Amino acid sequence: MKYSQCCPKCQSSEIAKIEGGAFKGNIYNTVSFGLTTIYLTRYTCTHCGFTENYVDDPKDLAKVKDKYFKPGTDTEFV
Numbered sequence: 001m002k003y004s005q006c007c008p009k010c011q012s013s014e015i016a017k018i019e020g021g022a023f024k025g026n027i028y029n030t031v032s033f034g035l036t037t038i039y040l041t042r043y044t045c046t047h048c049g050f051t052e053n054y055v056d057d058p059k060d061l062a063k064v065k066d067k068y069f070k071p072g073t074d075t076e077f078v
């Protein structure tokens with residue numbers, strides 16, 4: 001949706017981009033853990049209402065990865 005500019009549900013191309021952040025009037029569109037707050041960018045189809053959220057800042061993405069991505073957890077306890 002972010003890249004295709006097309007809704008996967010109804011194939012509408014009318015996608016609204018809603019940026020997160022206190023200075024963008026959208027302070028609640030976040031992921032928080034500890035002292036870290038990450039703002040999400042929301043893509044909403046203005047035809048059917050389907051919405052996707054993206055972490056747009058690569059630095060924020062790295063923080064999420066550090067915190068939540070656990071490689072190999074499926075095979076550790078064999």
Ligand SMILES: [Zn+2]
Nearest residue numbers: 007010045048
């Ligand atoms: Zn749609």
